[in-house]
Amino acid sequence: MPSMKDDAVEPMLMIEARDIRKRFGQLDVLKGISLEVRKGDVVALIGPSGSGKSTFLRCLNHLEKIDSGHIAIEGETMATTDADGSCRYASSADVRRICSRMGMVFQHFNLFPHLTVLENIIEAPMTVKRLRRDEIVPKAEALLRKVDLLNKSDSYPSQLSGGQKQRVAIARALAMEPDLMLFDEPTSALDPELTGEVLRAMRQLADEHMTMLVVTHEMNFARDVSTRVVFMDKGEIVEAGSPAAMFSDPKHARTRAFLDHVL
């Protein structure tokens, strides 16, 4: 029976993170982060270096293990914390399956240097999804056309510029047909003149209603493309809101100080 409650008409909950805590040795990196990302959201995660944004992102797809908290992706629990405070993860096969719904783009691209551009893209669909080469190659070529790199199919990553590498990395992640995409400072390792081409590819993805969580220092991207901006500092979410509200009228002094500094 259709429910008339508000949450029934809200888009699907893609990421649900509750009270995520993480420490490295003596350092509390995440001090109880809670965030919800719904289908179609483009969330920009901003904040000073060392604020824990990247660590939080990496916790979501199990590149880091959380100490406590609750993570569910598309309603499926990946990690949860019992009443006695012990954190439990789903089985490693389940974690892998849950994480496979998220594509990830790294600051340092992490392309496979021994494979050509095309092989980088078809590798995971072939080994993980067991697709045949002739099934995936047309799709890979379509993705390369989309990021405007079809002419580089047979190049090796070392022959590409940083911006081209990152666009290949985006195509590689998309080839697994993820339901949402995580970006970990995708333009931070690029020369300034190369960030534009990567941001354009990301904007195009946003226009196609891909759900995206983007850790970024690109304030223009946060302001113009994202649907929500989240400001983190010292392991906490200080403030979150629409880009318009965050950039024109930040409520919190720390947010104001950060924005004054970077804008």
Add this chain to the structure above:
Amino acid sequence: MNYLFEIMGPLLDGSVVTLKVFFITLVLSVPLGLALALIRVSHFRVASGLVSGYIWLMRGTPLMLQMLFIYFALPWVPVIGIRLPDFPAAIVAFTLNYAAYFAEIFRSGIQSVDRGQYEASQVLGMNYVQTMRRIILPQVIKRILAPVSNETITLVKDTSLIYVLAMNDLLRAARGIVQRDFTTMPFVVAAAFYLIMTLVLTWGFHRLEKRYAVYEG
């Protein structure tokens, strides 16, 4: 010239023994070394520690001593004691010894691959075996070609140690003729044989290096 043909027979027979030990050792010790390296870099502390101890033992004692131990002393060891004929004893000693050296080469190669490669594989959904087989090890091969080539060339010459088990390898065959005929000619021929073998290996590894040079990184 006639004399050269006369001594060629026993020297070629010796070369066959040398090449047999070489190839069998190589075929067995490379996979064993890879397995040891994978255990060594794994998170299984106890197994990794045992492998470290094994490598220390095998690199820390002379190969000749290991061979003598396996041939003469192993039969008297309780439980695992077994009497091996000379050729299998030599193969076992060489394999165990070279696997330790290969394990260290593979370990350093595996650990030199950037952590981002594992992370990229993980977020694309690959499991451990897929990551190793498709992403990490292919990159390791390129990085370890030079040290593996060194080790392989050393193996060709180390085979001459099997003389202690009274096996007639190339060098022992040559020495036999030298002592019989009072001429150093067989040594020169033996040296030429060794040089030909290592030349073939050098050329083969050079080809491999060129093949892997198509990409950087």
